[in-house]
Amino acid sequence: MFGLDPLNQTVAFTEIVLLLAFAAFVGWLLGRLVRSGRVSSLRKSIAIKEAELADCRQSKAGGRSAQVVAPPVSTEAVPRPFVHADPLLPAFSNDDTPELIDVEVESTTTTSVPETTVVESAYTTPSVPVGTGAPDNSEAAVLSRIAARAGEVNFDRIGRALATEADDLKDIVGIGPFLERKLHSLGIYTFRQIANFTREDVNKVNELIEFFPGRIERDNWVEQAEKFYELKAR
Numbered sequence: 001m002f003g004l005d006p007l008n009q010t011v012a013f014t015e016i017v018l019l020l021a022f023a024a025f026v027g028w029l030l031g032r033l034v035r036s037g038r039v040s041s042l043r044k045s046i047a048i049k050e051a052e053l054a055d056c057r058q059s060k061a062g063g064r065s066a067q068v069v070a071p072p073v074s075t076e077a078v079p080r081p082f083v084h085a086d087p088l089l090p091a092f093s094n095d096d097t098p099e100l101i102d103v104e105v106e107s108t109t110t111t112s113v114p115e116t117t118v119v120e121s122a123y124t125t126p127s128v129p130v131g132t133g134a135p136d137n138s139e140a141a142v143l144s145r146i147a148a149r150a151g152e153v154n155f156d157r158i159g160r161a162l163a164t165e166a167d168d169l170k171d172i173v174g175i176g177p178f179l180e181r182k183l184h185s186l187g188i189y190t191f192r193q194i195a196n197f198t199r200e201d202v203n204k205v206n207e208l209i210e211f212f213p214g215r216i217e218r219d220n221w222v223e224q225a226e227k228f229y230e231l232k233a234r
Helices: 009-067 089-093 139-147 177-186 191-195 199-208 221-233
Strands: none
Touching: 139 177, 177 199, 191 221
C-alpha cells in the first residue's frame, strides 16, 4: 500500500492502524449525520404537536365561553328572610318567633349573576323562589295579613284597648318584639285583654298570629298577664 512493503511488520501494523482510524472516522461521521437527522425530525414533530395543543386549547376556550350563558336575573322583589334581631332574646323569653330585619339583596339586569350574601341562623326561614305563588313573608305583609283577620277576635269578651293604653307585652315570657307587633295588629295592647283570654281566645289568637300551635298555653300567657295586670292596678 502506497508503495510500502506489506511484508514489513512495521508497515503492515501502520496500515492496519490507518484503516481502523479511517473506518472509525467514517462510522462517527455516519452516526453524526443520522443523529442530526433524527434530532431535526423530533424537533419538527414537537413543533407540530405544540401547534396542535395550542389550537385545541384555543378551541376549548372559545367553546366554553360561547356555551356558558348566565341566566337572566329577575328584577322582581325577593322576600326578605326572617332573621331574629336579637339572637339572645329567645334564650330569656322563650320566644321562637323570628324577627325581621332588612337584608340587602343585590340584583342586576345584566346576564351575570352576582354573589349575594345571605344571613343564616337558626331563625332563618327558607327562601321562597319568586313566582312560585308562595305567600309574602315580609314583616309588612305578615302584619297586614294578621290585621285583616282582627275581626275574628272576640273583643266583647276580652275587652278593647287603644294603642295609647298599650302595656309592654314583652314582659310576658314568650313574647318578643315581633310577636308584640303581631298582637298590636290584632288590636291586643294590654295585659287585661290577655288575662281575659278563654281557651277559645287562646286557640284563635294562636292561629291568627301564626304562632306555634299550643305555645300560648304552654307559656302561660294568661296567668302571666293576670299577675302583671294586678301589679299595674295597685
